[in-house]
Amino acid sequence: MQFIDQAKITVKAGRGGDGIVAFRREKYVPAGGPSGGDGGNGGKVILQADSNLQTLLDFKFKQIILAQDGRRGGPNKCTGASGNDLVLKVPCGTEVRHADTGVIFGDLIADGDTFVAAFGGIGGLGNAHYLSNRNRAPEKYTEGKDGEEWLLHLELKLLAEVGIIGLPNAGKSTLISVLSSARPKIADYPFTTLVPNLGVVRKPSGDGTVFADIPGLIAGAAQGTGLGHDFLRHIERTRLLIHLVDASSIDPLEDIKTVEKELFAYGHGLIDRPRILALNKKELLNEETLRKLNKKLSLAISGELLFISAVLGEGLELLLNKAWKKLEI
Numbered sequence: 001m002q003f004i005d006q007a008k009i010t011v012k013a014g015r016g017g018d019g020i021v022a023f024r025r026e027k028y029v030p031a032g033g034p035s036g037g038d039g040g041n042g043g044k045v046i047l048q049a050d051s052n053l054q055t056l057l058d059f060k061f062k063q064i065i066l067a068q069d070g071r072r073g074g075p076n077k078c079t080g081a082s083g084n085d086l087v088l089k090v091p092c093g094t095e096v097r098h099a100d101t102g103v104i105f106g107d108l109i110a111d112g113d114t115f116v117a118a119f120g121g122i123g124g125l126g127n128a129h130y131l132s133n134r135n136r137a138p139e140k141y142t143e144g145k146d147g148e149e150w151l152l153h154l155e156l157k158l159l160a161e162v163g164i165i166g167l168p169n170a171g172k173s174t175l176i177s178v179l180s181s182a183r184p185k186i187a188d189y190p191f192t193t194l195v196p197n198l199g200v201v202r203k204p205s206g207d208g209t210v211f212a213d214i215p216g217l218i219a220g221a222a223q224g225t226g227l228g229h230d231f232l233r234h235i236e237r238t239r240l241l242i243h244l245v246d247a248s249s250i251d252p253l254e255d256i257k258t259v260e261k262e263l264f265a266y267g268h269g270l271i272d273r274p275r276i277l278a279l280n281k282k283e284l285l286n287e288e289t290l291r292k293l294n295k296k297l298s299l300a301i302s303g304e305l306l307f308i309s310a311v312l313g314e315g316l317e318l319l320l321n322k323a324w325k326k327l328e329i
């Protein structure tokens with residue numbers, strides 16, 4: 001399935017139906033009064049969050065969305081039928097902005113959340129409304145009003161509590177595959193992961209916590225280099241980041257700094273997000289190298305660090321315990 005996390009759409013609500021001019025025509029009533037009914041209101045365009053959806057793919061092919069117009073009024077003061085509302089399903093975590101100004105209109109978080117993207121035009125009035133003592137046979141009516149029309153920018157920001165970040169090939173997908181039932185592609189080359197993967201990890205209490213594994217970040221990611229930048233938005237809403245580093249790389253400290261720089265450059269408060277630094281692939285290092293690396297990093301880094309092996313499952317319990325603790329604060 002294609003993962004589409006941005007879309008530009010035009011939503012147009014239905015136009016109100018026109019009011020009409022009509023007069024009562026009854027057999028024994030010589031001069032029937034005005035009886036033109038009102039037009040129905042135009043249908044609304046409504047966005048609704050649906051937890052079964054994971055992407056905005058539908059909107060790649062459907063960019064203009066029109067709700068139904070209201071019907072004209074009828075004789076005998078019959079109001080025209082209102083246009084049907086159009087309900088568009090979007091994934092949970094979809095932010096709705098005005099495409100031209102960037103103003104946030106709405107944010108659909110929980111399953112079932114709704115947001116009226118465009119209100120329908122109200123129906124016009126039929127001539128029955130204009131009966132007065134001075135005018136017993138009004139010919140006046142009003143037209144229905146146009147429905148609202150907006151150019152919207154939809155942006156999906158995944159709702160994961162924990163984000164796994166790091167350089168390509170650090171083992172992020174391996175980690176999420178070991179911790180959860182997610183089965184992302186894992187391979188021995190950078191940029192294996194092209195779209196974020198979500199996995200649910202059970203807390204000791206039994207509650208599920210959503211982890212997101214995003215494509216690898218590289219230097220310049222915040223400015224758009226590589227794939228990472230496009231996906232940093234998906235960790236904006238996380239409460240905790242697990243920064244995964246390949247302990248067997250040539251210079252893990254340099255790797256750490258590269259990713260930290262990108263978090264800083266991206267903004268949105270990511271640099272202040274609670275973080276756990278986990279050095280992966282520890283089984284590839286001998287005792288001596290491990291000790292030296294631990295010392296070097298401990299001197300250079302203020303926070304705590306943890307050595308793990310995603311493949312062997314070593315240190316993962318400790319990693320999760322730390323994660324749960326940090327999430328509780």
Ligand SMILES: Nc1nc2c(ncn2[C@@H]2O[C@H](COP(=O)(O)OP(=O)(O)OP(=O)(O)O)[C@@H](O)[C@H]2O)c(=O)[nH]1
Nearest residue numbers: 168169170171172173174187191192193216310311
């Ligand atoms: N020896 C060892 N190899 C590991 C460990 N964890 C992951 N790997 C390997 O590292 C390689 C990259 O793993 P991935 O999980 O695809 O890495 P990633 O960080 O998701 O990579 P991108 O998606 O490209 O950013 C694979 O060959 C994994 O088998 C580990 O604990 N020990």
Ligand SMILES: [Mg+2]
Nearest residue numbers: 172173192193
């Ligand atoms: Mg990956």
